[in-house]
Amino acid sequence: MELTNDMIGQLANLARLEFDEKDTAQIRDDLARMISFVEQLQELDTAGVEPLLHMTENLDVLRADEISGSMDRKTALEIAPDADQQYFYVPKVIKK
Secondary structure (H helix, E strand, C coil): CCCCCHHHHHHHHHHCCCHHHHHHHHHHHHHHHHHHHHHHHHHHCCCCCCCCCCCCCCCCCCCCCCCCCCHHHHHHHHHCECCCCECCCCCCCCCC
16 A cells, blocks of 8 residues: 555544654654554464454452441541541642
């Protein structure tokens, strides 16, 4: 497949990117190598090969989603580094 600067320009426009001439040449070379690799993959005989959903037979081990108790407000306020009887105080992170 022949890649032209116009095709690169169209792809850049679709991706909302801008390239100068030097970058366009590099992108064209990179895309040509990618297309060549895909063409090589298409030459492989995959007849009789089962498609994979996962690369391994391993399964995720997840814990049961069970409701558990939480800390009451009084205890949480007592162990907080900076709090009064009603609120937690945290450092200011957004400055105007």
